[in-house]
């Protein structure tokens with residue numbers, strides 16, 4: 001893990017990743033992307049049940065791709081970087097555990113695209129989201145043109161990308177980019193960890209199956225999505241996790257869900 005630019009801290013089942021380039025407004029360079037990729041590749045074996053991603057300092061979550069790094073790229077290098085960024089964000093989206101973006105400030109360009117590839121965002125009052133690429137003669141290249149229209153609808157997405165206008169924390173909540181109202185900056189990480197802890201208390205395979213159903217069903221027909229949901233739901237009912245969950249309810253106690261590997265072996 002490239003700890004200097006992406007700080008990783010494990011607290012129980014929750015991994016907190018902090019983009020740590022405050023002098024560059026936490027801009028995404030290749031090393032940060034590598035750190036995110038490392039964190040995702042470790043999820044399957046590390047026992048991590050939720051990830052929180054945030055930015056260091058009070059000004060920025062992430063100000064986007066590192067423009068100083070971009071300025072030196074030729075077309076082939078740009079193609080490689082684009083593929084790298086899209087691949088890392090897609091792997092984050094499909095890592096099997098919830099990824100909570102704790103948006104502590106500016107989330108611009110690739111920074112906003114990182115937020116969009118997370119499961120959901122918790123925003124502080126300082127959060128401000130934007131896609132300024134068109135003003136640079138670029139376009140959002142880490143998924144923004146695809147995820148933002150799916151998140152807020154094509155008209156709002158087009159307005160954001162074509163004007164570069166930023167979305168305030170309150171508007172992000174109103175648009176559904178953040179499920180909860182903005183929180184005080186000093187409460188942001190606590191709020192993100194509270195949400196992560198609530199999810200970690202649920203059945204890990206059920207959480208993974210819900211994320212999979214949503215991801216694979218996103219662009220499917222309703223019929224296909226319902227069939228996918230049914231197959232995942234049957235798998236959940238056949239597993240040790242649901243046996244424990246239902247038994248705990250009937251015995252009026254908190255469930256003690258088996259670790260995912262144990263559950264998988266029991267199935």
Ligand SMILES: CCCCCCCCCCCCC/C=C/C(=O)SCCNC(=O)CCNC(=O)[C@H](O)C(C)(C)COP(=O)(O)OP(=O)(O)OC[C@H]1O[C@@H](n2cnc3c(N)ncnc32)[C@H](O)[C@@H]1OP(=O)(O)O
Pocket residue numbers: 023024025027028063064065066067068069070071072073078079081082085106108109110111132133136138139140141142
């Ligand atoms: C010829 C180019 C070809 C390029 C081909 C590349 C193709 C491959 C693309 C791959 C990526 C595609 C997907 C993502 C795209 C993007 O994210 S594009 C970038 C989008 N982000 C921005 O446009 C934000 C840029 N920054 C700003 O607008 C401002 O800096 C700010 C964040 C609003 C802060 O303003 P202010 O408070 O006035 O501080 P500044 O003086 O501007 O900045 C302070 C220092 O921080 C550095 N910095 C800020 N943002 C970045 C950044 N994104 N990359 C690198 N560095 C950044 C800034 O340079 C200052 O540094 P110093 O001058 O050294 O102090």
